[in-house]
Amino acid sequence: MTEEPIKNYNNIPGDPSHFVRGNLPKIKKAGGLHAYLDDLHARRGNLVRLRLGPFVKAVSSTSPAVISQLNKSANFDKRPPLIRASRSWLGEGNIAELSGRESRLTRAQLTPMLGKDSQRLACNVGVTVLERILPRLIDKSINLVEACRELALSTMGECCFGADFRSGLGADIGQHFMHVLRTNPIKPGPPFPPFWQPKYWHWRKDVRTLHKKVDELIQKRKLTGAEKYTDPSGDLLGLLLSARDENGELFFSESEARMAVLAFYFGGVEATSSSILWCAAYLGAQPDLMKKIQSELDTVLQGRAPTYDTLWQLPFMHSVIIETLRISAPSPVNMRLIQEDVLIDGYRVPKGTVFFLSIIAMHHNPELWPEPFVFKPERFINSDAEKYPRHAFMPFGVGAKGCIGGRFAITEISLALAGLLQRCSFSWPDTPELHGEFHSGALVPKSAHKLIVTTR
Numbered sequence: 088m089t090e091e092p093i094k095n096y097n098n099i100p101g102d103p104s105h106f107v108r109g110n111l112p113k114i115k116k117a118g119g120l121h122a123y124l125d126d127l128h129a130r131r132g133n134l135v136r137l138r139l140g141p142f143v144k145a146v147s148s149t150s151p152a153v154i155s156q157l158n159k160s161a162n163f164d165k166r167p168p169l170i171r172a173s174r175s176w177l178g179e180g181n182i183a184e185l186s187g188r189e190s191r192l193t194r195a196q197l198t199p200m201l202g203k204d205s206q207r208l209a210c211n212v213g214v215t216v217l218e219r220i221l222p223r224l225i226d227k228s229i230n231l232v233e234a235c236r237e238l239a240l241s242t243m244g245e246c247c248f249g250a251d252f253r254s255g256l257g258a259d260i261g262q263h264f265m266h267v268l269r270t271n272p273i274k275p276g277p278p279f280p281p282f283w284q285p286k287y288w289h290w291r292k293d294v295r296t297l298h299k300k301v302d303e304l305i306q307k308r309k310l311t312g313a314e315k316y317t318d319p320s321g322d323l324l325g326l327l328l329s330a331r332d333e334n335g336e337l338f339f340s341e342s343e344a345r346m347a348v349l350a351f352y353f354g355g356v357e358a359t360s361s362s363i364l365w366c367a368a369y370l371g372a373q374p375d376l377m378k379k380i381q382s383e384l385d386t387v388l389q390g391r392a393p394t395y396d397t398l399w400q401l402p403f404m405h406s407v408i409i410e411t412l413r414i415s416a417p418s419p420v421n422m423r424l425i426q427e428d429v430l431i432d433g434y435r436v437p438k439g440t441v442f443f444l445s446i447i448a449m450h451h452n453p454e455l456w457p458e459p460f461v462f463k464p465e466r467f468i469n470s471d472a473e474k475y476p477r478h479a480f481m482p483f484g485v486g487a488k489g490c491i492g493g494r495f496a497i498t499e500i501s502l503a504l505a506g507l508l509q510r511c512s513f514s515w516p517d518t519p520e521l522h523g524e525f526h527s528g529a530l531v532p533k534s535a536h537k538l539i540v541t542t543r
């Protein structure tokens with residue numbers, strides 16, 4: 088048997104690129120990296136290459152076998168500088184920037200903090216916040232987009248900062264946080280921030296103000312004694328301030344605790360509220376599916392508010408959430424740095440190349456997902472889910488840098504959807520509009536503000 092010769096990077100299928108700007112103009116024209124990669128894979132197959140500017144080479148694969156191969160190597164745990172730029176507002180040395188041992192140790196501390204106790208807290212807080220929001224949603228003084236944002240912001244705010252979130256300083260943090268997120272001028276794609284734009288420097292100033300506010304809150308906590316927060320059902324900032332290493336020393340410095348609490352806040356707000364909106368957008372387009380969830384809710388909850396325990400007794404609603412995360416993955420593209428030359432599908436990919444984890448393109452690969460653009464929750468009901476290969480479905484990324492808040496997110500989304508659908512129904516004024524745009528770090532349904540909310 089003759090062995091296939093190894094081909095080089097330049098032979099990987101891809102679009103022609105400009106010698107200075109690479110494929111950046113095409114990315115912009117397509118409406119963002121997620122849209123360009125989705126289209127590039129559809130046109131050119133499972134392995135594609137692209138260039139970001141004159142120097143940055145990149146590849147992307149929609150083959151689960153390739154993701155498994157890379158994930159098994161010890162070198163798949165570092166993000167490239169361009170993603171570090173886009174998350175820089177979390178603070179230098181934040182979790183997204185860490186790799187190797189440092190990342191493993193930090194994740195080992197952070198992951199259990201998002202376990203059952205915190206999810207229970209999120210449910211208890213979420214129910215109270217919903218009670219505040221629902222009357223305003225029903226009398227139309229706010230729309231669904233505003234309601235979902237407020238729900239995620241307030242629920243996560245209290246999970247992160249506890250009772251302090253309701254005081255002046257906590258509420259201030261919430262407002263500054265949202266402002267920094269909404270005005271972030273750094274776009275995914277270009278390998279550097281737009282330092283030539285004055286608005287970039289204004290934004291950096293706002294980021295410093297946000298950090299100062301969180302630092303003030305940490306000082307306030309320290310004065311009252313961090314050990315007060317060792318209760319496992321306490322808020323996340325308290326857990327961070329009292330975490331200890333194996334020698335009994337405090338694990339996080341004050342700035343590290345600030346970065347971690349902001350990472351939790353970011354994770355729990357943007358991608359989560361966009362997921363709730365996507366669910367509403369698909370259900371508004373398919374009222375039969377919405378009625379099926381409502382009847383499941385009526386049978387299981389019997390008019391009572393959802394709780395952490397009852398949320399797991401709603402299999403149909405769960406399948407709708409999972410199908411939503413497949414078809415409109417809120418975090419559609421993530422990145423890794425190839426740290427050693429590697430052979431992918433017979434091509435030598437050089438060290439320093441950016442590997443795009445094209446989550447949304449993987450979820451739209453017709454070889455894995457028949458009729459990929461049709462919303463079909465039954466794909467995930469019972470044993471059906473097992474027929475898809477590992478990594479064909481990866482809304483929370485993979486491996487050593489995968490999301491640490493996946494379970495927490497599903498709890499947050501389930502609680503919101505259950506609470507909303509118990510009392511309301513969603514519909515589109517005319518034709519459903521299910522297009523997405525990348526906004527503040529997540530893929531959001533562009534026209535969700537048009538969704539009509541009616542009481543049941």
Ligand code: HEM
Pocket residue numbers: 182183184190194201350351352354355356358359362416417418421422444482483484485486487488489490491492493495496
């Ligand atoms: C629907 C909601 C969410 C989605 C779709 C989502 C998705 C993701 C994805 C795709 C990544 C990158 C994974 C990779 O590179 O392999 C990530 C990272 C991360 N997520 Fe989430 N996430 C969600 C909610 C949350 C929540 C609720 C939290 C915390 C409360 C959270 C905390 C984090 C953190 C800290 C990281 C960085 C991990 C690291 O760099 O080691 N996420 N998330």
